[in-house]
Amino acid sequence: MSQVAEQDKTAASGGEDFDGLRLRQVTKSFGAFTAVDDLDLDIPNGSFFALLGPSGCGKTTTLRMVAGLEIPTSGSITLGGDDITFAKPYRRPVNTVFQSYALFPHLDIFENVAFGLRRRKKSDVEAQVNKMLELVELTSQARKKPAQLSGGQQQRVALARALINEPQVLLLDEPLGALDLKLRRSMQIEIKRIQNEVGQTFVHVTHDQEEAMTMADTVAVMNRGVIEQMGSPSDLYENPRSTFVANFLGQSNLIEGAVTHRSADLVTVDMHGIGVSIPVARAHADGDRGWVGIRPEKVLIGELGEELDAPGNSVPGGVVTDVSFVGVSTQYLVRMPWGQELQVFQQNTGHRRLFRQGEQVELSWRPEYAFLLDYSQDAAAGAQRGAED
Amino acid sequence: MTGRWIRDHLVLMLGLLVLAYTFIPIAVVVLMSFNAPQSRLIYRFDGFTMHNWLNPCEDPSMCQALGRSIEIGLAATIVATILGTLAAFALVRHDFAGRSASNLLIFLPMASPEIVMGSSLLALFVASGLGGQLGFWTILVAHIMFCLSFVVVTVRARLAGLDDNLEQAAMDLYATPSQTFWRVTFPLVFPGILGAALLSFSLSFDDFIITNLNAGNTTTFPMYVWGVAQRGVPMQVNVVGTVMFLISIAIVLAGELRNRQRAKGLTAPTVAEDLAVQRAS
Numbered sequence: 001m002s003q004v005a006e007q008d009k010t011a012a013s014g015g016e017d018f019d020g021l022r023l024r025q026v027t028k029s030f031g032a033f034t035a036v037d038d039l040d041l042d043i044p045n046g047s048f049f050a051l052l053g054p055s056g057c058g059k060t061t062t063l064r065m066v067a068g069l070e071i072p073t074s075g076s077i078t079l080g081g082d083d084i085t086f087a088k089p090y091r092r093p094v095n096t097v098f099q100s101y102a103l104f105p106h107l108d109i110f111e112n113v114a115f116g117l118r119r120r121k122k123s124d125v126e127a128q129v130n131k132m133l134e135l136v137e138l139t140s141q142a143r144k145k146p147a148q149l150s151g152g153q154q155q156r157v158a159l160a161r162a163l164i165n166e167p168q169v170l171l172l173d174e175p176l177g178a179l180d181l182k183l184r185r186s187m188q189i190e191i192k193r194i195q196n197e198v199g200q201t202f203v204h205v206t207h208d209q210e211e212a213m214t215m216a217d218t219v220a221v222m223n224r225g226v227i228e229q230m231g232s233p234s235d236l237y238e239n240p241r242s243t244f245v246a247n248f249l250g251q252s253n254l255i256e257g258a259v260t261h262r263s264a265d266l267v268t269v270d271m272h273g274i275g276v277s278i279p280v281a282r283a284h285a286d287g288d289r290g291w292v293g294i295r296p297e298k299v300l301i302g303e304l305g306e307e308l309d310a311p312g313n314s315v316p317g318g319v320v321t322d323v324s325f326v327g328v329s330t331q332y333l334v335r336m337p338w339g340q341e342l343q344v345f346q347q348n349t350g351h352r353r354l355f356r357q358g359e360q361v362e363l364s365w366r367p368e369y370a371f372l373l374d375y376s377q378d379a380a381a382g383a384q385r386g387a388e389d
Numbered sequence: 390m391t392g393r394w395i396r397d398h399l400v401l402m403l404g405l406l407v408l409a410y411t412f413i414p415i416a417v418v419v420l421m422s423f424n425a426p427q428s429r430l431i432y433r434f435d436g437f438t439m440h441n442w443l444n445p446c447e448d449p450s451m452c453q454a455l456g457r458s459i460e461i462g463l464a465a466t467i468v469a470t471i472l473g474t475l476a477a478f479a480l481v482r483h484d485f486a487g488r489s490a491s492n493l494l495i496f497l498p499m500a501s502p503e504i505v506m507g508s509s510l511l512a513l514f515v516a517s518g519l520g521g522q523l524g525f526w527t528i529l530v531a532h533i534m535f536c537l538s539f540v541v542v543t544v545r546a547r548l549a550g551l552d553d554n555l556e557q558a559a560m561d562l563y564a565t566p567s568q569t570f571w572r573v574t575f576p577l578v579f580p581g582i583l584g585a586a587l588l589s590f591s592l593s594f595d596d597f598i599i600t601n602l603n604a605g606n607t608t609t610f611p612m613y614v615w616g617v618a619q620r621g622v623p624m625q626v627n628v629v630g631t632v633m634f635l636i637s638i639a640i641v642l643a644g645e646l647r648n649r650q651r652a653k654g655l656t657a658p659t660v661a662e663d664l665a666v667q668r669a670s
Contacts, residue, residue: 067561068560068561069557069560069561088560089557089560089561090560090561090562090563090564090565094561095561095562096558096561098554098557098558100552100554102552102554102555102557102558103558104555104558104559104573105555105577106576106577115559115562115564115572116562116563119562119563119564119565119568120563161562162561162562165562165563
């Protein structure tokens with residue numbers, strides 16, 4: 001996956017002295033099924049890294065290999081320069097927050113948190129545990145059993161129990177999956193605060209794109225055992241490189257088009273008879289055809305012939321087929337002359353009028369917002385995300 | 390009015406009736422332990438006395454039989470609990486050829502009639518030339534055999550209900566495999582093992598059919614009671630019965646008390662519940 005090296009320049013040039021978590025050509029097969037396929041990954045120290053993907057994409061398997069709970073079929077894992085590929089889980093400076101929390105039901109909260117310290121015969125257990133319980137605001141619950149705590153409190157115990165060991169890497173396996181939406185939002189902020197405070201590397205596995213984008217500074221989108229794209233949340237969202245990423249992170253309109261001209265800084269595409277241009281940095285298609293992608297909130301909607309703030313790409317001939325008013329914005333479905341329905345989100349700033357179903361409209365967008373994806377990819381890939389959340 | 394009152398309280402009445410049905414025989418045993426009988430042959434309450442409680446071993450052969458039963462019960466419990474626990478771990482944790490067959494076969498002693506097991510054991514002992522040595526050891530072998538399946542089933546159920554993640558979490562938190570076992574696995578499975586041990590003891594203590602067939606000249610407590618029943622049971626038998634009952638109650642209460650002290654919401658079944666489940670099956 002040359003893509004990863006391209007994206008993460010520090011890692012590519014870092015070579016041997018890279019001291020973060022590094023996976024090289026890691027493959028994990030279960031019988032005939034390949035869960036993780038030739039994965040290369042560099043996670044610098046101190047970063048909050050998210051592995052994002054649908055269930056079964058290999059993200060949890062990757063995490064378990066880093067934790068030592070699975071052994072890779074091939075490839076190597078190094079941490080701070082040490083090869084830990086085959087190290088036993090209890091011999092690597094990595095701790096995990098399990099999806100089900102896996103708190104020890106027979107031990108109280110204090111002893112749960114102290115477990116790792118006691119196994120390593122650390123002195124000063126009491127002071128450290130109390131400090132950690134303070135960090136997660138559970139001091140008053142120290143002598144309760146896990147079953148007496150609420151889901152959010154158990155989550156914080158699981159976090160404290162892992163963090164107290166000061167692991168070089170903290171692994172979080174869908175840690176918020178069992179919480180309700182409101183609690184999840186506040187825990188996202190809480191975990192981010194804790195990460196800022198302790199400064200350790202966090203690797204977070206999730207299928208919730210919003211969660212990944214809120215919390216992580218680098219997100220890797222995984223699909224079918226490989227990383228589709230890696231980068232900062234805004235990078236991934238604004239400039240997706242594959243249809244899977246375009247659809248899995250937010251929503252995208254993907255319109256078929258033929259490449260007519262390539263210049264030094266622009267690619268011109270004929271989109272059902274309408275010429276649009278896309279900056280070269282956002283064009284990820286080599287062939288003579290491609291998918292022109294545009295985010296619904298980047299599309300402007302106006303009356304026929306209306307002057308819109310979008311020089312360059314203007315698409316006439318649309319008919320509004322559906323209008324959903326959702327408060328902050330209005331979401332339109334617009335049927336284009338070639339039969340496709342495009343999504344348009346318009347902010348309700350009060351400056352623009354609402355369009356009604358059946359009205360003739362003209363769409364347009366600024367060329368620098370569009371992107372071009374390879375035609376060989378499935379335009380619907382990753383779009384079923386909604387059903388999983 | 391009355392009809393309605395009966396309708397409203399029907400479930401309660403039925404419940405009380407069931408409780409009475411269960412406890413009246415025990416109440417009779419307790420009562421009779423204070424009996425001063427006029428004749429050994431007529432079993433009725435003739436007068437109150439502490440004599441039976443103060444002289445439990447008036448008939449030395451009863452106490453001898455009781456001691457024998459306790460000896461056999463303890464030995465059978467210890468051996469069956471250890472072997473059964475190991476077998477349960479093997480059956481749950483390891484995948485080996487013949488595992489499903491073993492899982493099935495382990496039920497067989499529980500399912501087959503005692504008379505069949507007892508007589509086939511006797512046939513086995515006689516055939517292997519031990520016919521002349523029937524006694525303590527043959528009883529012990531027989532008791533270990535039938536206790537074993539109950540131990541395996543009880544511990545296996547407990548172990549199967551254990552979340553794999555707990556052991557993985559322990560390993561992740563620097564516990565070696567042996568620390569993981571003693572700090573996490575064993576404490577969590579222990580209630581099941583304890584329940585299995587209590588069950589084994591009570592099964593061994595009150596077994597009559599299999600024991601009788603393989604006892605030779607040895608007499609256990611149930612055999613003694615059966616023997617004397619034909620010429621009048623000494624009232625001390627009721628003392629033993631009452632004591633056994635009190636011990637059982639004490640164990641159940643202790644378990645219940647401990648559970649109340651612990652978390653209200655702990656999902657782990659208690660010893661008493663484990664026992665109840667096994668008794669029922």
